[in-house]
Amino acid sequence: EVQLVESGGVVVQPGGSLRLSCAASGFTLDDYTMYWVRQAPGKGLEWVSLISWDGGSTDYADSVKGRFTISRDNSKNSLYLQMNSLRTEDTALYYCAKAQRDGYNYDAFDIWGQGTMVTVSS
Amino acid sequence: SYELTQPPSVSVSPGQTASITCSGDKLGDKYACWYQQKPGQSPVLVIYQDSKRPSGIPERFSGSNSGNTATLTISGTQPMDEADYYCQAWDSSTGVFGGGTQLTVL
Numbered sequence: 001e002v003q004l005v006e007s008g009g010v011v012v013q014p015g016g017s018l019r020l021s022c023a024a025s026g027f028t029l030d031d032y033t034m035y036w037v038r039q040a041p042g043k044g045l046e047w048v049s050l051i052s053w054d055g056g057s058t059d060y061a062d063s064v065k066g067r068f069t070i071s072r073d074n075s076k077n078s079l080y081l082q083m084n085s086l087r088t089e090d091t092a093l094y095y096c097a098k099a100q101r102d103g104y105n106y107d108a109f110d111i112w113g114q115g116t117m118v119t120v121s122s
Numbered sequence: 123s124y125e126l127t128q129p130p131s132v133s134v135s136p137g138q139t140a141s142i143t144c145s146g147d148k149l150g151d152k153y154a155c156w157y158q159q160k161p162g163q164s165p166v167l168v169i170y171q172d173s174k175r176p177s178g179i180p181e182r183f184s185g186s187n188s189g190n191t192a193t194l195t196i197s198g199t200q201p202m203d204e205a206d207y208y209c210q211a212w213d214s215s216t217g218v219f220g221g222g223t224q225l226t227v228l
Contacts, residue, residue, distance in 0.1 A: 044219060044220075044222040047210075047216070061216065095164060095165075106212040106217075108170035109157070110176060115164060
């Protein structure tokens with residue numbers, strides 16, 4: 001079964017840092033671009049970042065550029081999101097998602113994890 | 123920055139056809155996809171590349187995209203289709219979601 005499982009979400013103070021992880025199973029992670037998407041409580045979906053299959057290409061939403069860093073370790077079937085200088089507006093459920101087609105960066109998100117909650121509050 | 127606009131809500135009677143629109147500048151020149159999200163659940167891809175259905179998605183879900191508008195159509199809407207629906211496209215290496223449409227089946 002193709003599955004993504006996120007972890008690492010906690011309550012953190014403004015200005016703090018956090019690293020989210022996403023464990024992949026049931027498919028060959030290094031064939032696919034991966035993404036992070038977030039959803040603030042009661043709000044819509046917001047794309048956060050992508051990383052190409054080999055980590056050679058990354059993109060970020062303007063709202064997180066310069067503060068968040070996406071990375072991956074294909075040998076560990078894992079995706080990460082390093083979040084620095086956190087703000088209250090970063091409070092959200094963070095999902096990792098998989099590109100539908102191998103080799104495509106700008107693709108549909110065909111598999112989603114269950115999400116991990118990040119709360120930024122003093 | 124690029125924006126996708128959806129109606130906040132759409133209502134439909136069971137068995138009727140629901141249409142949810144997504145508007146953006148020259149959206150027809152891009153691929154649009156659609157996600158369904160039920161309360162407390164993760165989003166599910168229901169339409170990709172404007173009009174294609176992933177395996178396991180019922181045939182009553184269809185999509186189109188032309189000009190400035192993409193449309194998700196649900197034919198013979200069932201109560202289980204009640205959910206939030208989001209359109210999504212890519213613009214200049216940035217992923218963009220519409221604000222979402224709450225579909226009510228009543």
